[in-house]
Every structure is written in C-alpha cells, then in structure tokens.
Amino acid sequence: MSDTAFDITALQPGQLIARGVCRLLASHDFWPLEEFVPARGLRMDVMAIGPKGELWCVECKSSRADYASDSKWQGYLEYCDRFFWAVGPDFPVELLPEESGLILADAWGGEVVRWPDESKLSGARRKAMTLKFARDTARRLSWMRDPTGPAGMI
Secondary structure, eight states: OOTTOOOGGGSOHHHHHHHHHHHHHHHTTOEEEEEEOSSTTOOEEEEEEOTTSOEEEEEEEOSHHHHHTOOOGGGGGGGOSEEEEEEOTTSOGGGSOTTSEEEEEETTEEEEEEOOOOOOOOHHHHHHHHHHHHHHHHHHHHHHHOTTSGGGGO
16 A cells, blocks of 8 residues: 555545545536535535536435434525435435435445435526635645645635
8 A cells, every 4th residue: 555545444434425425426427525615604515516517415424313413404405406415324314304315325436316306596606606616626626736835824
C-alpha cells in the first residue's frame, strides 16, 4: 500500500454510505459534493448536479438514532429538485417518509430503490445553488492543491 492510498477503515458508518452514494450518483452522471451548505445552519450530506443542471440532495443515515436526531432535513427540500435518504442494508426503512427517495448503499456503491417525485427549483434558486455548488467545489479543489493558500485561509 502506497503512502497516498486511501484508508477506508478511517471512515465513520455514515461516511461509508456517502462514499457509496457518490459512486452511485457518478454512475448516473450526477457529480456529488459532500457536506454541502446551501444556507446558514444547513449541511447536506451529499448534493449532486446532473447533466441538465438538476440538483439532488441525499441524506445518509447509518442508524435509527442517526435518523431520529435529524430535525433539519425538511429544510433541504427547498434547495433541491429531488430528495433521497441513503441507508445501509440493515436500516429499518419503514421509518423513512414514503414521499422521499430511497437509496440502499454501502462503501462500494448503491441502488435507488424508490424514486421521489421531482420538485423543480425556481430559476433564481437553481442559479444561486448552481453557482454556490460550483464555487464551493472550486474552493475545495484549490485547497487540495494548496492547503496554505487563499482557499485554506477561509
């Protein structure tokens, strides 16, 4: 194993689910960004942008307690076209709202088992979220290349 190899064992259960979700989304040509903040006080586990500018939000839950402690998820609905829950194969899916999408995932991939209805964003909201998504992604890439440069000082 090289020094630059990724250590998957360092990830928490929710992060392992997010990893699989990101792989699944990429296979559908939706490019993800983890821990996206659409507005102050909100942090989506995964936001992804599709080939036509669609924005999908995925909240990853690793346990019943993790789900029960999430009181902000409904605030995410106004920032995406589709909303999904992503859970592991042993999660009690009957807890999840039926109108939401459902993804079963592990660290290696996932499968959409229930599609949510689409709730299209307004043009102004879509433009604002797309711009924020692009800028956040660019800042993270800049920080990866130069952690002590301008992006690392934010």
